[in-house]
Amino acid sequence: MSRRRTHDDVRNETIVAERSGMLAHVARHRAGVSIAVQAGRMTTSDADLVNRQVAAFAESCAIGLHIDGDTDQVQALRERFGKCAPIARPDGRKLCPHRRADLSNMVVAEDGTVTCPLHGLIVQVAA
Known part of the structure; x- marks a missing residue:
């Protein structure tokens, strides 16, 4: 018998996936910065600073997208979406319509x- 996934399980798995996505953006950014340095449009020290700041921002975004509790952001998200229906997948999984978290x-x-563990959206999954 498989264990039910908790809110923390889903939240942590999604943070890992979003961190990977953000790191891919950072890698593309670094390539562009490298080109700017080679072309003489940016100094190496400026490039190092920019790359560190972008990497820190990306990490903050990957974690900061996941808010806990009844904060103003959660309330605004709930007001925007209301009580909504999930996205039904052919394999039977039900996904949150906001960030596609697996609610199955x-x-x-x-x-x-x-209640979606990522951002607090309330999803109607059963009648």
């Missing part, structure tokens, strides 16, 4: 909803 193994509340 989450515990369903008595009213048939799941």
